[in-house]
Amino acid sequence: MALAALLTVVLMTGGWEAWARSQGLRPADMDDSPQAWAQLRRQAGTARVAIVGDSRILFDTDLDRFKALTGEYPLQLSIVGSTARGLLEDLANDPSFKGLLIVGLADTSYFRPSGLGYGGMYMHSSERNGKPSQRSGLFLDRLLQPHFAFLDSVYRFSKLAIRPDHGWRKGPDSPYEDVWKISETYPNRQYRMWPQIETNPYLQYQARHAWDYFKGPKISNHVIAAVDVHTREAVSRIRARGGEVVFVRPPSARPIRVNEDKALPRAIGWDRMLRFAHAVGVHNDDLPPQVQNLTIPEFSHLNAACATVFTDAYVRRLTQLTPRLKLRVDAPPPLTRADCVKAG
């Protein structure tokens, strides 16, 4: 009986794996987790360059390109659904971190009144995730992930089962409002846009729908002032021990950008915050025209090819703004929009 059950399980799991691959899931996609984040977070004390922020800087940074340009492979500590401010604070409170911190932000997320968002689950559990059982769990997970495409936290059975509900009941958010799978994760938490978001109209539309165009109330002057003070203090703490902080504002597509600007105009958000913190930064708007209008399939994150172009542009600009990053003499030539967006 046990053998018959085992054989049935193997056959069913094989069928499920085939179905997962037919949906565009790939074994090389390793999935992210608080444990994976915690493993990198423990390396912050020796990191020369680290990146913190929300999902935009996470998707929009090509770590290999960063290294090709500067010789530095940054520690990617950004977290989806979080606020860069919470992560900046986390690093500011870590006396071992003395490197260059790149803070990537989406304005409305950075200037949210309070809360760490999804990032709280990662940050508050970092100590817990250092326990032997969790380290071994991550190790075993890493052994299995490269062989099975169906191992994807967004494609859990219970999540798939409720997907048909597109708002059957008035009032509560339906599963259709959730953020479904939009990314793939590779070693060192290298995120990339899931290709299905570019090629599958249903998934692309759902992803756009989940963002709800970043509609939201105007951010109050009181909150802006508090965030400015908080930023300055955090930056000062890192500088006091020999570190440095720079900021990056990745792009968002027009339909979202309009609402972001309504909630927080650049002049009183980004510009004032940098002045107040005596910090420098790279805003997407200030990058050269040849790297503007990159492909943002679901309006909030660049596709994989354009993330490389954006990384190339912002890292080159950072090397001009801070002596902590230097352009290698053998750095590859600059990329432009034409390298990731098909003509026409």
Added chain:
Amino acid sequence: MIFNSLTFIVFFAIVLALHNAPFPWRVKKINLLVASYLFYAAWNPPFVILLWVSTVVDWWAAQWMVRSERQATRRAWMLISVVVNLGLLGFFKYGHFLLDNFVAVAASLGIAYQPPGWDIVLPVGISFYTFATLSYTLDVYLRRAKPAKRFLDYALFVTFFPHLVAGPIMRPTELVPQFEQPRRATSTQLGFGLALLTLGLFQKVVLADGFLAPVAEAVYDSHGKAPAMLDAWAGTLAFAGQIFCDFAGYSTSAIGVALCLGFAMPDNFRFPYAAVGFSDFWRRWHITLSCWLRDYLYIPLGGNRHGPARTYMALMGTMLLGGLWHGASWTFVAWGGLHGVYLSAERGLKARFSGWVPGPAALAGLAALTFLLINVTWVFFRAKTFGAAGVMLRAMSGTAAAGVPLVAALPMAIALGIVAAIVATHWVMRSTTIEAVVERTPVPLIAGVWAAMAFAVIIEQGQGSAFIYFAF
């Protein structure tokens, strides 16, 4: 580590292989002991010291009790054991609670006391192994059991990994004798043990974590939003299903794991949502805790031997302390107190209508009433504050001013369907056992159900979330 983790699968495979290797029995027991310490240390290695303290103190306390003829000396050793065990439990589990209440009482007397900040981490499963070791010294003191002959057997009884962190709460008389003779699972036991492990994981990973917890969380963790009546009931029923699947899932897994190694452990759940009345419920829910509380609290408090008033006091005292055992919060005390009230009322009614025998319809009605009232108690178990519990109870009773829908249609429908299936299964199974049902079911059907559950566990993947009762 937890049963629903990749680490446990590898760990268990190694333990099983070593246990079936041609080693002497003493070596196999040492293997199990070392494995059990590793199992516990995987969470937080320093806390293994607490296990050692508890093991060594109770071993020597029992030894000295046996060697001494003087009652005063015996009592002193028993008290040392009780103080050490309850001291550890009190400090680690109730330290914050006691301090918070002290500060509140001081403030009510006009004394502003600001205690220094301290951060106590709750050792996993401390309530379970403390009760297990306490039962050893108390049984030896009361001459209900002889002490273990070998320290190794006793240490293994305390530490044996299947029951270590969330029960079933074993008595030394149940487990120590099993360590005295070589044990190895037969192929039937191994198969049945693995099937029970699969069933337990299915309950935990798929039902509790996958489908029921999100609905309970959407209602109970809604950040101050008052739920609509339907949502309040859906959240509470989902939690009723979640807590059962979580805890019974752990017990079933533990029994299955032990069986794979050739050891028998007692049932901890016997289809509790088919209970008719609250004494019946407690004969079916967390049975090993009920028995522990009966033997070491209710009976010493007087039980039913000293008249009705004393009986009711013993009942209430036992249930209030039983509630506090579940968590360091007054809401847990209220949960226990409510069960105490139910049990007392039932006792009174049974005395008043002693000759009445309910027919099938009345029996079904009483079972439904029991289930309804059990759900009311779960509100205090799940809500973090009395305020939140009040909001939920008002919503459930339909007296809330303006509740809002919090749960989407399909997740709610699936959760309610699962809870209905659990209750129906309990009702069908209330007078039988899984073993009996398995015996009379065609093999292909059993294999198919087993495979379906295992497949569901695999594709649910799980997120390694801890069992709720680990925090107790």
